[in-house]
Amino acid sequence: MRIGIIGAGLTGLTAAYELSKSGHEVTVFEKESEVGGLAGSFTVNGESLDKFYHHIFTSDTILLSLLEDLNALDDMKWYEPNNAIFIDNKLFSFTTPLHLLGFSPLKFINRVRMGLLVYWAKFVKNWKDIEGMTAKEWIIKKAGKDVYDKVWGSLLSSKFDIDTDKISATWIWNKFKLRGSSRGKNINKEQLGYYHGSFCRICELLCTSIHSHGGKIFTSRNINQILNNNDNTLTLISEAESFSFDKVIVTTPPEVLIKLYPSLEPNYLQKLLSIKHKANICMALELTEALSEYYWITIAQQEYPFVLLIEQTNLIKDNRYKSHIVYLSRYLDAENKLFSASDEEIADLFITYLKKMFPKFNEKSISNTTISRARYAQPVFFTNYSDKLPELKTPIENLYLASMSQIYPEDRGLNYAVRLGKQIVNEITKM
Numbered sequence: 001m002r003i004g005i006i007g008a009g010l011t012g013l014t015a016a017y018e019l020s021k022s023g024h025e026v027t028v029f030e031k032e033s034e035v036g037g038l039a040g041s042f043t044v045n046g047e048s049l050d051k052f053y054h055h056i057f058t059s060d061t062i063l064l065s066l067l068e069d070l071n072a073l074d075d076m077k078w079y080e081p082n083n084a085i086f087i088d089n090k091l092f093s094f095t096t097p098l099h100l101l102g103f104s105p106l107k108f109i110n111r112v113r114m115g116l117l118v119y120w121a122k123f124v125k126n127w128k129d130i131e132g133m134t135a136k137e138w139i140i141k142k143a144g145k146d147v148y149d150k151v152w153g154s155l156l157s158s159k160f161d162i163d164t165d166k167i168s169a170t171w172i173w174n175k176f177k178l179r180g181s182s183r184g185k186n187i188n189k190e191q192l193g194y195y196h197g198s199f200c201r202i203c204e205l206l207c208t209s210i211h212s213h214g215g216k217i218f219t220s221r222n223i224n225q226i227l228n229n230n231d232n233t234l235t236l237i238s239e240a241e242s243f244s245f246d247k248v249i250v251t252t253p254p255e256v257l258i259k260l261y262p263s264l265e266p267n268y269l270q271k272l273l274s275i276k277h278k279a280n281i282c283m284a285l286e287l288t289e290a291l292s293e294y295y296w297i298t299i300a301q302q303e304y305p306f307v308l309l310i311e312q313t314n315l316i317k318d319n320r321y322k323s324h325i326v327y328l329s330r331y332l333d334a335e336n337k338l339f340s341a342s343d344e345e346i347a348d349l350f351i352t353y354l355k356k357m358f359p360k361f362n363e364k365s366i367s368n369t370t371i372s373r374a375r376y377a378q379p380v381f382f383t384n385y386s387d388k389l390p391e392l393k394t395p396i397e398n399l400y401l402a403s404m405s406q407i408y409p410e411d412r413g414l415n416y417a418v419r420l421g422k423q424i425v426n427e428i429t430k431m
Contacts, residue, residue, distance in 0.1 A: 001024050001245075002246045003026050003247050004247075005027070005028045005249045006248070006251060008028050009037025009417065011404075011418070012249070013028065013421070014417070015251070016215055026213075026215040027245070029222075030217070030219045031223075040203075044321045044325065046320070047319070050198050050200065051370075052377075053329065054199045055193060056415060060413070063202075063418045070209065072205055076196075078191050079193075079194065081192050081296055085151075086299045086304075091292070110144055128170075130169040134165060135152070135168065136153065136156070139172065152172070154301060155300055156172070159307060161332060161336075167383075171411065194316050221238055225237040225261075236248065248398065248399050249401075250402070250403075252403060254401065255376070257394075258272055264396065279336075279376070280373070281329070283328045283369055283370070284327050285368075286369070287324040287325075287365045287367065295314045296309075309329075309354075311324070311327075312326070323368075331378055378412065379411075379412065390406065404417070
């Protein structure tokens with residue numbers, strides 16, 4: 001078959017890889033100048049670095065299997081992180097259960113309840129049983145109001161902003177389950193994986209294989225419209241030319257599909273319209289000296305303009321950046337004026353609060369800043385989200401949607417992007 005794929009993120013490239021290996025004629029269209037999407041990268045002192053921070057868990061077996069298939073598994077390196085939480089203007093180590101027992105912002109009984117909340121998550125057998133509850137309701141029911149107000153409420157608010165009280169318990173349950181799975185049998189040791197040279201290298205490896213099997217990948221090529229032909233083939237219209245295919249896979253957010261094909265069947269269209277995404281701003285700092293001893297710092301204070309501080313070089317110590325790398329991440333509605341603010345305004349705001357967090361931080365240690373924006377960074381999983389979940393096969397013959405918002409009940413992640421790419425291949429090739 002002739003198959004067109006819109007979007008060269010990890011899902012689109014995985015689908016193209018699998019299809020081209022099977023002998024199909026594949027063409028991928030990417031509107032940006034480079035492939036990767038949210039797994040894209042930039043260069044720091046000649047070394048590739050992710051635009052948006054990434055790591056994987058030991059349970060991410062689908063991505064690991066793909067790397068094995070690409071003969072590229074040796075470059076996946078494993079590290080033990082050192083994590084912390086910033087609350088009440090103080091840093092608290094937060095890597096092991098013992099750290100939780102010594103977490104003084106909560107009374108001892110509430111520290112125990114908070115730990116049990118994470119432990120209980122692994123025993124939820126059917127996520128649909130809690131899908132109708134909000135994350136707030138579920139946390140308060142299981143761990144108490146103090147745990148929610150002091151910790152999880154602030155974290156949910158910094159992630160989902162005005163939609164915080166509508167988020168399904170399934171979302172937070174899945175987060176607990178995922179982090180627990182990265183510890184294996186030893187709950188005191190967490191293992192996180194990072195691909196040597198950035199995760200965008202995996203996208204590059206996929207591109208190489210796609211080309212070797214006769215596939216085509218066009219970057220800086222924006223598709224403006226999808227037309228349905230009388231013979232049920234589909235035509236993709238770009239600025240300069242058109243392309244016809246037997247089947248088309250759209251790996252963009254649903255909102256983009258609506259623009260490409262506005263005359264969708266009403267019920268399916270309504271599902272797409274009900275899906276919402278949060279945007280993300282991620283600033284990478286290149287520093288001449290280390291900022292902290294921690295890899296992952298969760299910010300549990302709503303007044304801060306960033307929710308996470310990730311010191312990349314405290315996890316990947318065998319790096320070639322020639323700098324200490326720190327990410328500052330903020331989720332927000334795309335309509336928030338900060339999302340359209342200038343890089344200078346964002347940097348000034350983030351650095352102001354960074355200095356509040358680390359009073360001894362010397363701004364002169366910043367050698368460079370890189371700000372990346374993603375309009376569609378995080379699907380908003382409302383209660384009973386599965387009722388709104390759009391099918392992979394659209395009502396239009398031979399037109400398919402494979403977007404991050406369909407990974408549910410899992411949250412977005414590299415492993416699940418690969419899984420979705422494989423799922424959509426199975427969907428379009430099944431008899």
